Amino acid sequence: MRWKYKESELREFILDTTIQLFKLKGLKFTMDELAKEMGISKKTIYRVFPDKKTMFYRMVDFFFDKIKSEEEEILKNDKLSTVDKIRAILGVMPEEYKDIDFSALYIVRDKYPKSYERIVERLETGWDNTIKLINQGIKEGVVRPIDVTVVKAMLSATIEQFFQKDILVRNDMSYPEALASVVDIICCGIIIK
CATH class of the missing domain: 1.10.10.60 (Homeodomain-like)
Structure with a gap:
């Protein structure tokens, strides 16, 4: 064809x-x-x-660009409260990729190191909308005053750990489950109030 x-x-x-x-x-x-x-x-x-290495490298940007597109849709959704938008953006995953098992991505670090570096780079950038949204929540009084840089570092480092090690595989946990748990901990903490 x-x-x-x-x-x-x-x-x-x-x-x-x-x-x-x-x-x-x-x-x-x-x-x-x-x-x-x-x-x-x-x-x-x-x-x-x-080659396959170049394709995987470009796939990283393709995937993260889809995440950014989903973020834009969340931000435009007037039916969501600020807190709902924060939760949705922190755990955003394009619908067509929700059933993909990303738990084995730790293999990328060794087999495709440039792609892995690009994943880390994309995880550490593009936080402007999320930071604005959290700051908006603080101004509205629905989010307690926090250092947004710490939230960014926590989420980025945790996701990077999922990609670096076989943590998810060893604990029989899917990436969407793990991400949802991380978002819940970030949004609600660990102490029962």
């Missing part, structure tokens, strides 16, 4: 299919399997991405 669409559409199709294949096989799928899943030639994939 010859691809008849724009290069950007093909790139998105490849990356989206890569994520879906990751859902089924983790990082262990081949480019042949990806081409077969997409119904295109491997040559077409290599026209867009010269």
